[in-house]
Structures are given as C-alpha cells and as structure tokens.
Amino acid sequence: MHPKHHFKYCPSCSKPTIFFQNYGAFECEECHFQLFINASAAVAAFILNEEGELLMAKRKHDPQAGTLDLPGGFVEVMEPAEDAVKREIMEELNLEVTHLEYFGSFPNEYLYKGMTYHTLDLAFVCKVKTFEGMQVNDDVADAIFIRPEKIDLNDIGLDSIRRMVLQYQKSIK
Ligand SMILES: [Zn+2]
Numbered sequence: 630m631h632p633k634h635h636f637k638y639c640p641s642c643s644k645p646t647i648f649f650q651n652y653g654a655f656e657c658e659e660c661h662f663q664l665f666i667n668a669s670a671a672v673a674a675f676i677l678n679e680e681g682e683l684l685m686a687k688r689k690h691d692p693q694a695g696t697l698d699l700p701g702g703f704v705e706v707m708e709p710a711e712d713a714v715k716r717e718i719m720e721e722l723n724l725e726v727t728h729l730e731y732f733g734s735f736p737n738e739y740l741y742k743g744m745t746y747h748t749l750d751l752a753f754v755c756k757v758k759t760f761e762g763m764q765v766n767d768d769v770a771d772a773i774f775i776r777p778e779k780i781d782l783n784d785i786g787l788d789s790i791r792r793m794v795l796q797y798q799k800s801i802k
Pocket of ligand 1: 639640642644659661662
C-alpha cells in the first residue's frame with residue numbers, strides 16, 4: 630500500500646490532520662508541516678566472468694524470495710551510489726569491485742511489510758578483482774553464472790531487475 634494509507638497523524642503536531650496531496654507530499658492542515666515522499670535510491674550490479682556469463686543472485690527474503698535477482702541493495706543516507714555498489718557486493722558476495730560503469734536507472738515499487746516503497750534502481754556494469762573467495766552472505770541464498778541471453782525473464786522476481794536484464798540483453802546483441 631502507498632504510504633498515504635499508513636500515515637494518519639502529523640509527525641510534527643501529532644494531530645490527525647495530515648493528508649497526502651497530489652503534488653507528492655503529505656501536508657498537515659493544522660500546522661502546515663510538509664513531508665515529501667520521494668523515491669529511495671537502490672543499486673544493482675552486472676558482474677560478468679571471463680566466459681561472459683552474468684552473475685545472478687537468488688533472493689533469500691521477501692519480496693520475491695527464491696527468484697533470480699541482480700546483486701545490490703539500498704543506498705544509505707549520504708552514501709554515493711558507487712560506494713553502495715562496492716559495499717553491497719562485498720557484503721553479499723565477498724567480491725571486490727574494481728571498476729564500475731553506469732548503465733541506467735529503473736524506477737520500481739517495492740512492497741515490504743505492507744508498505745510500498747518507491748525506488749530508483751541504478752544499474753552498473755562492474756568488474757571485480759577476482760572471483761576467488763566468493764561466498765554468498767546476507768540476503769542472497771545462492772549465486773549462479775548464466776549466459777545473459779539464456780536468462781528467462783520470468784525467473785526474475787523484481788520488475789525493475791527484469792527490465793534491467795532485458796535492456797542488457799538487447800545491449801549485447
Ligand atoms: Zn501538524
């Protein structure tokens with residue numbers, strides 16, 4: 630559900646007078662406090678091995694547990710997106726990203742515990758130092774290498790990741 634179904638009281642004056650406005654913010658009729666709802670930034674990585682196979686992760690948790698995903702995650706407050714890629718790839722796969730190149734942005738809706746988060750998923754094509762010592766951790770259940778053109782988009786759970794992989798498949802044709 631959209632955040633407007635979760636916020637009932639003004640976070641500033643505590644009165645039940647806060648309403649979501651069509652310009653994208655909550656506004657309190659009592660104290661005129663405004664709370665803008667913007668997209669949260671997230672990152673995803675295309676990591677290829679020397680055979681040109683793409684590293685796909687299997688999601689451990691909901692939403693869409695068990696489906697294929699690209700490694701990545703949410704950008705922290707005040708964190709550069711490039712640092713978020715490096716941090717997430719280290720956390721999830723114990724791999725050191727040595728080079729990354731921006732690929733594109735993919736807006737998404739991410740349902741978590743009843744609340745819909747709007748995200749802006751930023752995709753990067755990454756190179757890693759070595760695949761030696763790779764291990765899956767954190768919110769990744771498994772990691773597989775697969776030729777990009779062989780990936781069945783129906784096996785991917787998140788809509789933005791599906792669009793990313795589709796665009797990537799088109800880009801290498
Ligand atoms: Zn208020």
